[in-house]
Amino acid sequence: MSAINASASSQGQKRKREEKDVNSKKVQSDKPPASIYKNLQLAEKPVYKNLQIAESLKAQSKTKKARIDRFQKTENPKFKNLQIAESQKTAPQKARDDAVQKDESQKQDFRNNRQHNPLAAKQNRLLQVRQSLPIWPQATNIRNALLENHVLILAGETGSGKSTQVPQFLHTSAWCTGRVAVTQPRRVAAVSLARRVAEEMGTPLGKSPQSLVGYNVRFDDNVGKNNRIKFLTEGMLLQEMLRDPALAEYSCVVVDEVHERSVNVDLLLGFLRGLVTGTGEAAKKRKGKPLKVVVMSATADTEKLKDFFSEGFGQPPTVDSIPTVNDGEPVLDKEETSVEKSQESSVLSSNKISTCFVEGRMYPVQTEYLSEPTRDFSEAALLQIFQIHRKEPMPGDILVFLTGGDVITNLQQAIEDMIPNVITKDSGLPKLLVLPLYAALSQAQQQAIFSPAPPNTRKVILATNIAETSITVPGVRFVVDSGKAKIKQFRNRLGLDSLLVKDISKSSAIQRQGRAGREAAGKCFRLYTKSNFETLEKDTVPEILRCDLSSAVLTMKARGVNDVMDFPLLTRPSREAMERALLQLLQLDALNPEDGNISDLGRKIARLPLTPAHGRTIIAAADPEMGCLLPVIDIVACFNSENIFVEVKDQDANDEAREARNKLSCRQGDHLTLLSAVQAYASERTDRKQWAKQHLVSHRSMQNVMDVRKQLRAQCQQAKLLTKEELANADDDNLATVSESTGNNILKCFLRGFPTNVARLVPDGSYRTIHGHMAVAIHPSSVLYGRKLEAILYNEFVYTNRTYARSVSAIQMNWLEEIYSGSS
DNA sequence: GAGCACTGC
Numbered sequence: 001m002s003a004i005n006a007s008a009s010s011q012g013q014k015r016k017r018e019e020k021d022v023n024s025k026k027v028q029s030d031k032p033p034a035s036i037y038k039n040l041q042l043a044e045k046p047v048y049k050n051l052q053i054a055e056s057l058k059a060q061s062k063t064k065k066a067r068i069d070r071f072q073k074t075e076n077p078k079f080k081n082l083q084i085a086e087s088q089k090t091a092p093q094k095a096r097d098d099a100v101q102k103d104e105s106q107k108q109d110f111r112n113n114r115q116h117n118p119l120a121a122k123q124n125r126l127l128q129v130r131q132s133l134p135i136w137p138q139a140t141n142i143r144n145a146l147l148e149n150h151v152l153i154l155a156g157e158t159g160s161g162k163s164t165q166v167p168q169f170l171h172t173s174a175w176c177t178g179r180v181a182v183t184q185p186r187r188v189a190a191v192s193l194a195r196r197v198a199e200e201m202g203t204p205l206g207k208s209p210q211s212l213v214g215y216n217v218r219f220d221d222n223v224g225k226n227n228r229i230k231f232l233t234e235g236m237l238l239q240e241m242l243r244d245p246a247l248a249e250y251s252c253v254v255v256d257e258v259h260e261r262s263v264n265v266d267l268l269l270g271f272l273r274g275l276v277t278g279t280g281e282a283a284k285k286r287k288g289k290p291l292k293v294v295v296m297s298a299t300a301d302t303e304k305l306k307d308f309f310s311e312g313f314g315q316p317p318t319v320d321s322i323p324t325v326n327d328g329e330p331v332l333d334k335e336e337t338s339v340e341k342s343q344e345s346s347v348l349s350s351n352k353i354s355t356c357f358v359e360g361r362m363y364p365v366q367t368e369y370l371s372e373p374t375r376d377f378s379e380a381a382l383l384q385i386f387q388i389h390r391k392e393p394m395p396g397d398i399l400v401f402l403t404g405g406d407v408i409t410n411l412q413q414a415i416e417d418m419i420p421n422v423i424t425k426d427s428g429l430p431k432l433l434v435l436p437l438y439a440a441l442s443q444a445q446q447q448a449i450f451s452p453a454p455p456n457t458r459k460v461i462l463a464t465n466i467a468e469t470s471i472t473v474p475g476v477r478f479v480v481d482s483g484k485a486k487i488k489q490f491r492n493r494l495g496l497d498s499l500l501v502k503d504i505s506k507s508s509a510i511q512r513q514g515r516a517g518r519e520a521a522g523k524c525f526r527l528y529t530k531s532n533f534e535t536l537e538k539d540t541v542p543e544i545l546r547c548d549l550s551s552a553v554l555t556m557k558a559r560g561v562n563d564v565m566d567f568p569l570l571t572r573p574s575r576e577a578m579e580r581a582l583l584q585l586l587q588l589d590a591l592n593p594e595d596g597n598i599s600d601l602g603r604k605i606a607r608l609p610l611t612p613a614h615g616r617t618i619i620a621a622a623d624p625e626m627g628c629l630l631p632v633i634d635i636v637a638c639f640n641s642e643n644i645f646v647e648v649k650d651q652d653a654n655d656e657a658r659e660a661r662n663k664l665s666c667r668q669g670d671h672l673t674l675l676s677a678v679q680a681y682a683s684e685r686t687d688r689k690q691w692a693k694q695h696l697v698s699h700r701s702m703q704n705v706m707d708v709r710k711q712l713r714a715q716c717q718q719a720k721l722l723t724k725e726e727l728a729n730a731d732d733d734n735l736a737t738v739s740e741s742t743g744n745n746i747l748k749c750f751l752r753g754f755p756t757n758v759a760r761l762v763p764d765g766s767y768r769t770i771h772g773h774m775a776v777a778i779h780p781s782s783v784l785y786g787r788k789l790e791a792i793l794y795n796e797f798v799y800t801n802r803t804y805a806r807s808v809s810a811i812q813m814n815w816l817e818e819i820y821s822g823s824s
Numbered sequence: 825g826a827g828c829a830c831t832g833c
Binding site: 262439464609711779800 | 825828830831833
């Protein structure tokens with residue numbers, strides 16, 4: 001692991017932020033190395049863990065040895081891991097053998113060329129580990145499947161090795177003249193997988209001419225011209241499609257973690273279906289070069305994916321392939337019909353689509369339920385934790401899934417209060433160490449879960465959903481599942497987000513349960529009844545049904561999809577939601593009013609890594625009449641980072657710091673307050689970390705703000721919204737205090753991006769939105785909290801206990817007319 | 825006088 005961290009460190013230093021160089025000595029020593037990727041251990045993919053698992057398995061008992069053997073005995077029909085579509089057996093065997101042979105000789109060349117490579121030793125060591133992965137025996141089958149078919153749908157459970165091995169199986173295939181792209185939903189996963197695969201292939205990672213593997217994530221492009229395999233985030237590949245809708249540089253796209261169903265992956269599958277079936281406009285630009293698509297998912301929802309691609313190849317969807325939401329059919333019947341259908345459609349889609357299933361490598365997890373439902377899951381969790389601690393042997397840490405930071409803090413307190421009563425000298429029980437884990441914690445606090453517990457101590461990790469996908473907590477053998485999560489939902493009619501505690505889905509419960517069986521057999525305690533579990537929805541509602549669609553629709557329009565209602569999506573949002581998004585884009589001038597196609601302005605907005613509303617704000621600010629692009633970028637960068645202002649807890653904040661923070665605040669509202677904070681931070685040239693501490697500002701989110709600001713400035717320059725001279729003159733040292741007229745212009749630009757986020761004071765002293773006349777209160781975190789103003793503009797409208805406007809500024813009603821009479 | 829699950833360009 002230390003070697004990994006060391007190389008991460010050099011990468012991180014190479015890419016050190018420009019802004020940080022000013023005080024680099026200090027920053028480098030304070031900050032853990034490898035800036036943003038230092039949390040590589042947090043990577044979702046337990047690639048390093050697989051290695052440890054495989055090795056420890058070998059060293060262990062015969063029964064476990066037998067497990068490995070079983071994984072390898074795939075010829076045994078009992079362990080038929082792979083079901084390649086029947087059709088391929090009819091294809092000419094010889095052509096296939098030739099191609100395989102060619103692939104093999106190419107592979108041999110790679111090996112020979114690398115004989116004296118110092119990385120080769122490591123490569124050889126890793127080969128042994130790779131060969132023990134459940135997916136390894138399927139290499140030939142997988143390669144053959146894509147030789148003849150265009151699409152492979154691969155369901156591989158955790159630990160199968162699919163993410164690291166499939167790209168390596170494919171890149172030497174004869175048809176693979178271009179690159180293999182592998183998409184991931186998260187940045188850390190893309191980077192750590194790339195690093196691992198480079199090691200396995202015995203080449204350096206990234207830009208070196210010898211390197212065969214690279215990665216590209218936001219703020220970090222590490223792709224070399226000889227790379228054969230490129231790991232990237234889903235968003236990055238979509239961004240590449242703006243420049244090249246045909247994805248001509250690739251022969252194959254591997255889409256990983258499809259079951260997570262991010263909006264981006266849904267869009268990506270739609271575009272890829274067009275390319276692979278040749279039905280999309282962009283497909284013509286590939287000039288006959290085929291594109292192969294591998295869709296990888298942890299769950300066996302292969303039928304839905306198969307239907308989706310079959311439909312693209314011109315197969316009429318069978319009646320039962322139309323996605324239905326819980327039609328009340330008994331589960332058994334459903335399975336039977338889907339088996340019949342799969343046999344039928346594998347004929348229909350001959351030579352097009354293969355499906356495949358690979359076993360995972362997991363230990364058994366025993367699941368227990370409450371006998372009676374509980375009203376308070378925190379209390380139930382408290383009891384459960386101590387019961388586990390009393391009854392279950394060591395070692396074995398406990399991972400508890402909860403809803404949010406406040407619940408976690410309270411439960412932590414409750415456990416610690418209880419400890420002296422339970423863990424007495426007479427009890428002979430081991431100690432308990434309680435560790436919170438949620439995204440808002442600092443990196444250092446999150447890292448605490450990776451340090452081994454002190455002797456004779458059991459760790460209890462109280463986590464949010466972050467531990468379900470993003471972070472793999474080591475050492476866990478017991479999972480306690482509250483059955484709840486905070487889920488964000490966008491309400492079309494009201495145009496607002498709500499974040500509410502809801503029941504999780506079955507698949508989410510299963511995912512949580514699986515976290516107990518990664519290193520050894522484990523137990524999962526569900527804080528609800530068995531019958532309650534049965535009533536849960538099968539899957540979590542895909543994000544595309546839960547979010548504001550304006551970004552997604554603009555993404556489609558910018559890539560040439562004019563009829564967005566007709567765009568192929570795995571799950572179709574309501575017509576109402578789509579229409580709302582189209583209307584919003586029209587209001588932002590991102591679409592032509594005549595035909596609804598994307599406008600020039602819309603194209604500019606689509607290139608920016610922002611919501612359409614923030615993109616429109618940027619464009620408005622670049623208008624010479626407004627002339628406030630740089631300050632607007634600073635503010636927008638803040639809205640794209642976590643809260644830069646650290647929570648002020650009444651006791652621990654000293655008066656001095658509070659006063660320093662108050663000096664940053666601006667009477668016009670939160671927008672200009674953010675600006676003054678960014679400018680003050682940026683002009684600090686000696687010790688920014690210290691400055692942040694003194695002003696109760698989060699250094700971590702400020703660093704992110706500076707990254708986003710740098711990126712936005714560069715993109716604005718590229719889009720000719722900003723000249724080189726203007727950028728050169730943007731000197732943070734010569735801070736001109738923002739004049740009132742500049743301040744007003746800044747707010748007018750935000751008004752252009754958020755024309756409906758306005759509320760005015762009504763006679764009873766409350767605020768009502770100008771659209772919909774809904775009651776709204778200024779959020780207590782605002783500098784304008786409690787103030788009565790003619791009208792307010794807000795960045796966000798959220799529902800929690802009541803409806804709140806967050807990030808609020810004072811505006812004048814006559815600005816609204818001004819904006820609509822003016823040109824931009 | 826409230827409270828922000830988690831990603832991403």
